[in-house]
Amino acid sequence: MSYRGPEFDALQSRPRRSRRAALTVAAAALVPGALLGWLVYEAVGGSEGSGGPAGQAAPAPTGADPSSPSPSAGSPSASSTAAPTASRSADKPGTSAAPGAPAPLKGKVVVIDPGHNAGNFQHTADINRKVDIGTGLKECDTTGTSTNAGYTEAKFTLDVAHRLRTLLEQQGATVKLTHDGDRPFGPCIDERARIGNTAKADAVVSIHADGSAAGNRGYHVILPAAVHQGAADTRPIVGPSRDLGERIAGNFLRVTGSAPSNYVGGGTGLVTRKDLGGLNLSTVPKVFIECGNMRDSKDAALLAGGAWRQKAAQGISEGIVSFLRG
Template sequence: MRYDDSSPAPESHDSISPDQRWYTRRSTLAVAVAVLAPTVLAGWVLTQTLTGTEGQRPGPAPHPASHAAAADAKSSASPGAQAGASASASASASGPAAAPAPAKGPLTGKTVVIDPGHNTGNFQHTDEIDRQVDIGTNRKECDTTGTTTNSGYMEAEFSMDVSRRLRTILEGRGLKVVLTHEAGTARPWGPCIDERARIGNEARADAVVSVHADGVSQGNRGYHVILPAKVKAGGADTAAIVGPSRQLGERIGSNFSRTTGSAPANYLGSGTGLVVRDDLGGLNLSTRPKVFIECGNMRDSKDAAQLTSPEWRQKAAQGIADGIVGFLGG
């Protein structure tokens, strides 16, 4: 190594005393410790952070300023706000809130029984439907075939179609609807007239409507609603249902006429569209408000054109439904 004239020449190693050499080594060790200590300390802190106490892994410690801010916010919140936060936390923990219960209306819990007149299978089961049943005032056939249009469209087809349409409308208004029978089921004929009445009674129906079409001669047109007479004989006692049945029939008649454009029958009922009878087992044996509606005359060409029209049958169902809903207070 070359030194210039301005730099002091280094001392020779041999010229340093033992005390000086010890001091130099101690100083060097101290410097080394000073350098290593922070590194060791940092490693220990890192190990504690990663492992935590007893093997648990803690999250990062909050900044003191953040901790203080959170405490200040909590202490400044009103009791109502704190209660609301607690309620929100509880709701979140227990899952989504239940949907509110649907509002109750005048039709809630009410039941309507619809009785489609006759059965398309009755034509093949004449022996069964000819069996006599007790209707209170006398005995009568279990059921009949019903009538047809001149082209062969069955009353039973008509009554089932209108009844199904009627059910759809009423269920849309929130009513429970029961049909006394339905096409395409295991029921090949009937049911008998006493069973039809029993179905309405056992359902505790708020209203029962039997859907029909008449079969008289050409030129006799229009609808009519049949109401129960006051009878008390055998198993028949209509005293409690005569009044409400008339109210039901009047409601149905007026709405049916308005919706379909049909006039009251021109061959019975004196133009009122209302007829009272005591010879129908479905009415005599009923304990619930009940009526029959003859929607038109299948043997009249003009009425038959309406009865065979799906559009007109939808109007018929709507008119009957409006009458039932009005009677039930909907």
Template sequence: MSRRPVIAAATLALCGFGAVACGGAAGAGTSSEAAAPLRVSKEGPAHTASEAAAPAKPLTGKVIVIDPGHNGGNYKHPEIINKQVNVLTKWKACDTTGTATNDGYSEAAFNWDVSRRLTKILRARGATVKLTRSNNTGVGPCITQRAAIGNAAKADAAISIHADGAATGSHGFHVIMPKKINGPVDPVVAESRRLGITVRNAMHSGTGMAYSTYIGSKALDYRSDLGGLNLSEVPKIFIESGNMRNAGDAAKLKSAAWRQKLAESLAKGLQTYLK
């Protein structure tokens, strides 16, 4: 904000608070009477009701964990990502490299891009957002650690962003939800299903991506072999945004405009779930 000249500011102050100093006879010359003492109110400016009680943002107070699957540096460190970890139903590799389109656009890069877009939208709506990784040049974290980050944050919802690498003739997206395994995820299986269905609906209507033709029923799949789900103590889902090996899906996944639509759709689904 620019500062006005001192003389103008003083004149305004006198006109605003001292009636004698700026009376109607000011143009007749200098008054022989002393001006009344200047009195300044200690009260602040009046505020309208809308200023005093601005509506809360829709996701204020909500904690959301976003898990961008894989990592851009995983392929450089097989000795780290191939380490076996316990996911309760089996032992699995700490992490994997992920897939890619036929012309080399990596799943890790896609996951990171969508996660950043989604984070920006959710934070603008008042949510506290935590990511399981901070860039696309590192390694991991392990699938067990990804679940632990959501648990430590006591997230109201967690979502792991992925894209699939199926046969080229298969297309569409699907949502993966946990099964009961007599483990920490059991108490949140029902809420994870509700989260999954809500996000599925929002993504389908918001992006136009078809339901998966090759896995699940109406884009819903349930698994008990994913550490990110098995070890989660908070409602959590995986989204497989499309098949990177299918030409039609790949064209969408490589489009920045489509990825923005995806992020907006996921945000809508999360917000609807958290109402």
């Protein structure tokens, strides 16, 4: 997903924190115990480069998925060696329930929203139709971005969504997807919000990968701002959505070893926005996660790997489990 609009322009214009300051803020705001994950990340390449202009257009997809899941990559225990933490943001890891044990998420409903759709490229007129998001009008959907090698965001998000669904169902949750690659395009952003609302979901997570400039690296979780305008009223969900987002961000750092974004969020891995229809129109706790930047070669190499995508799903799952168990 790319960034455009006055809110992001204002965010980009703020003075950039130093790399050391960003690390300090990330550690304080997320999970002190996850610092080991950051150090591992630095050891294998670290975050680099300065923030450049975001929102680079995605090339048309080649249809090639550079990595498909293998049995070892799909194992729910991919994060078994991750650093432990005592922080609220990364407690109660979402490992599979033991046979015969009560399912910890029984009765809970989780909606997973895989960002974009592989068919959007062939339906530009449909996805360019404007819908009301409360604060104004916005395109029904977008094509999303892709790596330089042509691995699309839509393929990435659907793959992670499938992995995440499996992990959450192992915990006893009822899991619904906003789409499963079974429709020609979309759904539109207002419909994506309605699906979570209609399901009375206990948590909704929209999965994305960013399309920012090369050198911009790391993940970030997008939280809903307090919006009360038109059909949008996020005031009741701002607090629980932040709780959900903090727990996902902390567990994602711990399990994947990836660093928080070095170009938005001031090193915290958290960003608040009011220009996303999927958040504005939600009446249940909901966040977006940008798992990395597809336009950076180092992040792209991670996102294209099946083993890393399993870790990403595991980190998100553990954050959701922590939130739902309280």
